[in-house]
């Protein structure tokens with residue numbers, strides 16, 4: 001069942017001022033030996049090993065996550081068609097991504113926690129919607145260079161997947177690693193055109209800690225989103241944790257919407273070579289210190305992205321919502 005009777009603000013308040021997002025799904029699938037070197041990336045497991053996805057969701061819940069992000073980041077209908085699947089099969093797989101997270105959540109809440117009913121205060125399911133760049137799988141979610149696309153093409157790219165995911169009734173739509181203003185605008189317009197009733201977040205990537213990867217200012221990007229009632233939350237994901245605090249302070253000046261941050265470990269993705277480049281990266285203990293600062297700076301949803309794992313989320317959750 002859906003948890004949308006409360007607003008995002010109410011849920012945040014009830015959670016003590018901050019909701020904990022889970023960590024890297026792909027990272028943890030790989031840690032279990034899944035082979036995701038594929039254009040579908042983590043979504044490959046929707047075909048090859050759906051049970052493993054559920055297991056990883058459960059681990060994040062046990063680590064203290066209030067929000068699970070589904071395995072649909074790089075799941076797209078054209079991507080599935082390219083694998084020889086039919087449109088119907090592709091849409092079923094998208095729906096399965098939401099179902100797996102809902103089942104993990106219900107199981108955790110009812111069986112592990114012993115609650116008899118799914119209520120507003122149980123963990124939420126956020127349907128992941130990767131950027132167009134993530135679908136291209138050429139690293140452009142971190143460069144913002146999309147070549148020959150326009151607003152309408154981007155809307156059409158996102159449209160059917162959004163409709164199918166919405167039908168599966170997630171609690172939130174999570175647009176991730178958006179690298180430019182054009183795509184942010186396309187998403188905001190699409191949510192309006194389709195009259196989507198599910199709250200959504202739009203999170204940008206950033207490479208330099210100051211601007212969107214395209215070089216456009218966050219002021220320009222957020223000005224567009226501020227006008228949209230359909231966009232409930234804005235933020236940053238899969239970017240270096242070292243500049244997140246600075247970006248939260250900047251975002252606070254630019255928007256009144258709740259801010260979400262779920263950075264990666266600080267390693268850098270080489271989109272062409274399809275590997276993480278060795279670089280300075282952050283340990284779990286450090287995430288604990290930083291998460292506290294991010295909350296103080298004004299972030300209201302905090303978690304981890306690629307190369308973070310359940311231990312990271314455990315560390316974040318222990319400082320953000322110490323159990324009494």
Ligand SMILES: [Zn+2]
Nearest residue numbers: 238264305306
């Ligand atoms: Zn990531």
